[in-house]
Amino acid sequence: MLGSRYFNITTIIIPLAFILIGTAVRFIFGNVEEHFFLSVQAWLMIVEISTEYYGYGPIYRKNNFGMEYLKTSVNGMDFVKKSMLTDSFIRIVRTFAYTFLPAIFVPGSMGDPKTLLLYALVLANVSVWSVTSTRFVSMYGFLLLVAMPELLIGIILDAVGMLAPSAAYPLIAITVLLLAGGVVFTQKFAEKKIKASYSDLR
């Protein structure tokens, strides 16, 4: 659905680059969760939001490109729905890969696994929830602007996790629920938009 360029950049090149860099950093500095990782996390969130630039584009906007052809087939819109659900799961897998694989590749470099898990969940949440707003815009600059709320919430959650380590378990629980909710909400929202695209009447 999204073309090979989207897949190559967002699912192969960028994750591979982060995993390699992360592995190298851990190899040199060991456990970097509390220092290096938090500062990189914000950047990773921006990268995750930005991947949508190569993705579906403004697919939630009325009369969007690409829907007409798919609507000429009975299976077209099901194809879009499945593609979007798959995209949500790929985002989760990708964000966990950035976070955990370098620590796994460099034995002994992982600090508290709870902290890493929290980072991974926050990043996955930002990636999954942001599409609800980014899929209305086509210009890159606006993409980041509309996803600011998700970005801010992600940074706050990370900061709380760092400042209050005892809150790790409740935060993990919250982010797991948010992530599950995010996958369901973005899928339902997408299906609502797809259904609305068959109508001109307000």
Place this chain on the structure above:
Amino acid sequence: MNYTTAVKGTDLVKEYKNFRLDIPEFEIPQGFATALIGENGAGKTTLLNMLSGIRLDFKGDLTFFEKYSNDEKERNPEIKNRIGYTGTGKYFLPTWSIGDIEGISELIFGNFDKDKFKQICTELALFGDQDFDPKKKNSDLSDGTKMKLMLATVLARDTDLLILDEPASPLDPLMRDVLNSKISEYISSGEGSRTVFFSTHNVADMESITDYAIIMEHGNIVEKGFVDDLKEKYVLVKGDAGDTEAAKSILYSITVNPYGFEGICLAQDLDRLAGMNLTKETPTLYQISVAVMKKNTRMVI
């Protein structure tokens, strides 16, 4: 003439804020090429979107291939896959490459022939002198080449009805001629079972393959019929300058110059032009269309 219908519509209504499409009766005869003609904003694309399933928010009944309702068509891939549609611009995702389009078409249509697609792309010179290039991006193509690509995707499928929204608009004159050939080939290969329904502003270029014409204005059908019948219904008359004022109230459309006038009138109104020095000719579909549109337009001409 007795014929079966590829599509039949009754009481079709769709309303926007400042526009209402209202068609009590509508039909596309099977086995023919039907042109949908009308001014900008007449409702042509709206009607085509309703037939092709791009828009489902309308009232009324549609029957496809003499037996399937619109709901049945939308739910059953065996029926819907018999219909091919090309649109005006917002068709493929810009990020798709030709290879992506080929792959997606194979996934979502059971009757998409990859080899035929490549063959048609080559025949239409989509890639100029180069070989089939699956990496070529849809967004890098010119408007005319995008239309060729759309046509290649629908012609690569085994369909019985093609619904084409202004297929000739972005095409150069040579390609319009090729399009006409493709439409003729498509219909003749079906031996009466294949139909093409297309909207067009290029009436003159498409006239050679048009069997049936529907003319729309403000969401209504104002004229329809087989082209041969329309050419008997209307007459192109040319007269002297002195008769211009008398002819104006009778003719559908009139063009005046210092030497005389030329215009379209109904053949049944020729009696009312008796006494004038007239020459009569068979009008072209273009002339008939313009005359009918002029009669019904809200433009101040």
